[in-house]
Amino acid sequence: MNSRERVQTALEHKTPDRTPRDFGSTAVTGLSASFIFRLRRVLGLPEKPIPIFCPYQMLGEVDDDLRKQLKIDTTSPWPSGNLFGFDNTPAKPFTMNDGTPILVPDAFNTVYQPDGRLFQYACGDRNYPPSGVMPKNGFYFDATVRAEAIEDDDLLDPADNLEEFALLSDEALLKIEHETKELYENTEYAVIGGGPGGTGLGDIALVPGTMLRDPKGVRDIEDWYMSPILRPDYVREIFDKQTDIAVENLKRYKDAVGNRISVIYICGTDLGNQQSLMLSSEIFRDLYLPYYKKMNDWIHKNTNWKTFKHCCGAVEPIIPLLIEAGFDILNPVQISAAGMDPQTLKQKYGDKIIFWGGGVNTQSTLPDGTPDDVRNEVRRLVDIFNKNGGFIFNTIHNVQPNVPVENFLAMIEALN
Numbered sequence: 205m206n207s208r209e210r211v212q213t214a215l216e217h218k219t220p221d222r223t224p225r226d227f228g229s230t231a232v233t234g235l236s237a238s239f240i241f242r243l244r245r246v247l248g249l250p251e252k253p254i255p256i257f258c259p260y261q262m263l264g265e266v267d268d269d270l271r272k273q274l275k276i277d278t279t280s281p282w283p284s285g286n287l288f289g290f291d292n293t294p295a296k297p298f299t300m301n302d303g304t305p306i307l308v309p310d311a312f313n314t315v316y317q318p319d320g321r322l323f324q325y326a327c328g329d330r331n332y333p334p335s336g337v338m339p340k341n342g343f344y345f346d347a348t349v350r351a352e353a354i355e356d357d358d359l360l361d362p363a364d365n366l367e368e369f370a371l372l373s374d375e376a377l378l379k380i381e382h383e384t385k386e387l388y389e390n391t392e393y394a395v396i397g398g399g400p401g402g403t404g405l406g407d408i409a410l411v412p413g414t415m416l417r418d419p420k421g422v423r424d425i426e427d428w429y430m431s432p433i434l435r436p437d438y439v440r441e442i443f444d445k446q447t448d449i450a451v452e453n454l455k456r457y458k459d460a461v462g463n464r465i466s467v468i469y470i471c472g473t474d475l476g477n478q479q480s481l482m483l484s485s486e487i488f489r490d491l492y493l494p495y496y497k498k499m500n501d502w503i504h505k506n507t508n509w510k511t512f513k514h515c516c517g518a519v520e521p522i523i524p525l526l527i528e529a530g531f532d533i534l535n536p537v538q539i540s541a542a543g544m545d546p547q548t549l550k551q552k553y554g555d556k557i558i559f560w561g562g563g564v565n566t567q568s569t570l571p572d573g574t575p576d577d578v579r580n581e582v583r584r585l586v587d588i589f590n591k592n593g594g595f596i597f598n599t600i601h602n603v604q605p606n607v608p609v610e611n612f613l614a615m616i617e618a619l620n
Contacts, residue, residue: 206392207224207277210394211394211466213593214593214594215533220593222619223586223597223619224277224595224597225596225619226276226596226597227266227603228263228265228280231260231263231472232514232536233560235603236343236602238264238605239604239607239609241254241305243270246609246613249269254306255306257282258286259288259312259345260287260336260409262306264306265282275616275619275620278395279391279394280396280397281379281383284380285415287336287409287414287415288325288326288328291309292309295307295309295310301338301343302605310328311327312324312328313325313330321337322342323337324337324338333348335348335416348412349425350418350419350423351421351422351424360438362441362445364421364422365421365423366449367413367416367419368413368415369446371401371452371456372401372453372457377457377459378460381460381461384397384461384464387464396467396468397467397469398469402450402453403453403470403499404470405496406428406473406492407472407473408429411425411428412424432483433487444495447495454499454503458506465509466510467511467532468509468510468512470512472514473514473515474517475515475517475522477516479518479542480517481517481521485521496513496529497529499530500530501530512533512535515534517541518538518542519544520543520548520549526557527556532558533559533560533596534560535559535560535561536561536601537549537559537560538601539562540600546585546588558594558595559594561596561598561601562585562589563585563597563615564578564599564615566601567600570615571607571611574611575611575614582615582618586618
């Protein structure tokens with residue numbers, strides 16, 4: 205099988221010739237730029253500045269020479285925008301805190317503070333407070349909350365929490381069409397499409413408005429997580445209008461890429477923490493499920509794409525609801541969270557949803573274990589998740605800067 209066939213076989217809940225693997229096709233299955241630089245050096249690949257795929261998380265590009273060495277089966281068009289609201293084309297050199305040389309967009313307009321923190325600005329505009337802060341000696345940015353505190357719910361306007369969602373422009377669509385066609389026709393990888401805008405309901409990466417110069421509305425993270433209880437009608441009105449934008453963007457996206465993509469990334473909203481859900485199943489069914497279903501129904505009626513839902517944490521209680529909402533894929537499959545036993549997940553849901561991730565524990569084993577620990581865990585988890593297909597190997601979320609290269613290579617060795 206070639207890579208595209210291998211991934212498609214797994215997506216159909218059949219067993220391919222080997223376990224398909226993804227590193228770098230999305231902003232939740234990527235590799236830290238610092239790690240990529242060290243990995244390329246160990247593998248004897250040419251040293252060069254690493255283009256930044258996601259400036260918020262400082263994820264690097266997985267170039268084709270690295271993709272082939274790691275036997276990666278996926279690829280994706282370069283994202284035209286990012287969470288800071290500026291063009292994402294790598295254009296100028298920058299050096300990370302650990303000395304890693306990288307390439308960042310022109311509007312990557314950072315300012316170091318006397319205490320060592322690094323400020324980033326929405327749209328690269330320093331006339332407004334910073335929307336992202338990288339801690340001293342850090343490797344990625346944290347969002348800042350800049351909107352005024354909410355004093356009176358009666359003054360809230362749902363349009364304020366919709367400002368970051370817009371219809372895809374003709375220019376963006378032409379770029380998506382060109383890059384997707386190029387990847388589909390000139391490679392054998394499975395092409396993964398990015399969220400076209402509006403599909404991420406309540407995604408906490410979007411809520412603070414890091415891409416907006418002057419965000420308004422419910423932008424504080426704690427306040428947002430309380431809003432389904434405190435102001436459900438407000439959230440419902442946001443989701444209703446946002447879903448209309450999402451479906452229109454899906455139509456435009458389909459006109460641009462057709463069925464050249466195998467999977468489309470829909471949503472990165474985390475609904476679980478290490479021990480439990482962050483909202484009840486009843487709230488999910490009431491506030492989220494109808495709108496997700498509307499998006500997924502349109503996709504399944506009009507395309508051959510499989511839909512990708514990222515959702516960290518102890519989310520086993522709502523997996524049946526994610527399936528009911530029409531999601532085909534669950535990522536990152538956080539097996540270290542409560543109730544996320546791999547064997548149980550596979551037995552209960554393995555014929556109904558595709559597990560994309562869950563391949564190794566990135567909180568402990570991959571960064572802190574020995575190479576033998578990594579090999580043993582990877583082999584055990586692949587044996588569980590890969591039975592009867594429906595599994596794409598990936599680490600549980602992005603590979604972090606502190607991961608020893610020898611542990612990562614032990615993981616790859618266990619897969620080969």
